[in-house]
Amino acid sequence: GIRTSGTMTVTDSELNFNSAASSGGGIAHDGTGATLTVTGSTVNNNSAATEGGGISVTLAATADIEQSAITRNTANAGAGFSNAGTLNITNSTLSANVSVAQGGGILTSGALTVNHATITTNTAGAAGEGGGIRIIGVPGVTVTGTILSGNLGNAGPECSGIFSSGGYNLVGSTASPCVYTGDATDLPALSDPMLGSLTSGDGTEYHPLLAGSDAIDAGGACGLAEDQLANTRPDGPACDVGAIEGTSPVMAD
Numbered sequence: 001g002i003r004t005s006g007t008m009t010v011t012d013s014e015l016n017f018n019s020a021a022s023s024g025g026g027i028a029h030d031g032t033g034a035t036l037t038v039t040g041s042t043v044n045n046n047s048a049a050t051e052g053g054g055i056s057v058t059l060a061a062t063a064d065i066e067q068s069a070i071t072r073n074t075a076n077a078g079a080g081f082s083n084a085g086t087l088n089i090t091n092s093t094l095s096a097n098v099s100v101a102q103g104g105g106i107l108t109s110g111a112l113t114v115n116h117a118t119i120t121t122n123t124a125g126a127a128g129e130g131g132g133i134r135i136i137g138v139p140g141v142t143v144t145g146t147i148l149s150g151n152l153g154n155a156g157p158e159c160s161g162i163f164s165s166g167g168y169n170l171v172g173s174t175a176s177p178c179v180y181t182g183d184a185t186d187l188p189a190l191s192d193p194m195l196g197s198l199t200s201g202d203g204t205e206y207h208p209l210l211a212g213s214d215a216i217d218a219g220g221a222c223g224l225a226e227d228q229l230a231n232t233r234p235d236g237p238a239c240d241v242g243a244i245e246g247t248s249p250v251m252a253d
Contacts (some may be wrong), residue, residue, distance in 0.1 A: 001046060007033030013041045020048040023082060024056035025073060033063040041068045042204050048075040048166065051107060052082035061085040061112070067228045069093045069204040076100045077105025077135070080122065090115045091228045093206045093243045094132075095198055102160070102187060103134035104151060108141065115166070116224060117147040118207050118242040120195060124153035130176060135161025142166045145219045147193045147242040156176040168219045170241050187218055193242065202229040209246030216246045 001018035002008075004027065015026040025046035029036045036057070044053045053073035057063045069092065070080045081087060088106065094117065095103040104122035107130070108110065109253055124131045137143050144166030151172070158171055159178035163253030165173035167185040169194055174180040177245045193215035206228055209215055213245035224235050226232060235245040 001026045002026040004036060005034050007035050010041050010173050012183050016044045016120060018046045020121050023048050023052045025053045027055045028058060028180065029061050029063055030058035032060040036063040038068050040203055043070045045072045051075050051078040053079040055081050056132060057083040057085045057087050058082035059084045062205045063087050065089045067091045069132060071205055072096045074098050078103040083108040084110045086111045088113045089117050092117050093228060094119045095121050095207060096122045101128045102130050106133045109136040110139050112141040114143045114146050115150060116222060116243060118147045120147060121149040122151045124162055124181045129153050129155035130182055131157045133159045136140045138162050143169055145222055145241050147215055148172065149193050168241055171213055185220060187214055188230045204228060206244050209240060209244060213246055215241035
């Protein structure tokens with residue numbers, strides 16, 4: 001894969017089938033003040049023996065992930081991402097990542113902001129926790145307009161640890177050890193995102209919203225001009241929850 005300790009931009013790229021003996025199978029990002037931007041890219045089928053099968057972000061480093069897919073990566077912990085620095089994820093899909101212990105999708109002890117992502121079908125192993133997101137300590141984690149549903153873990157299938165809503169989330173379960181401060185705009189419990197299978201499009205993979213999805217038109221104004229596939233947001237009266245804009249229902253006259 002790639003190791004970077006400075007400033008790096010990855011655009012419209014594929015980082016696939018790499019491995020690391022320690023951390024950061026796809027990208028190992030470290031160094032004080034180091035910045036990484038990944039846009040329109042796929043980080044798929046990478047592995048790390050310890051953590052960060054897809055991407056690892058160390059203390060004092062910052063990573064911005066936009067319009068990208070982090071899929072099918074494996075690690076002992078934090079199969080999609082491991083983060084001890086600052087990680088911002090926007091308009092992106094995290095799916096089918098598998099960890100042995102914790103944090104199938106994301107393991108974070110650093111600041112994390114997730115804005116209109118789809119985090120689904122990630123797995124923390126048989127004895128693991130936080131299939132979708134595992135948060136260690138109170139680093140400051142805010143999730144907005146995101147689908148966090150359909151993940152697997154022995155404890156906390158969707159989440160484990162302390163985090164808060166920025167509004168308009170669809171979260172499958174917030175049972176302990178998930179400590180989630182919700183928002184009035186979040187979708188009700190048992191809402192169904194009705195996600196299709198991972199599908200290729202515009203260089204990345206995504207889960208389409210099927211007709212009747214509760215996520216359609218449920219994401220508020222959102223402030224984003226595009227979704228993961230560069231389709232205009234919103235497609236309808238409001239943005240959709242998650243990484244992708246579905247097709248808004250057509251109302252009869």
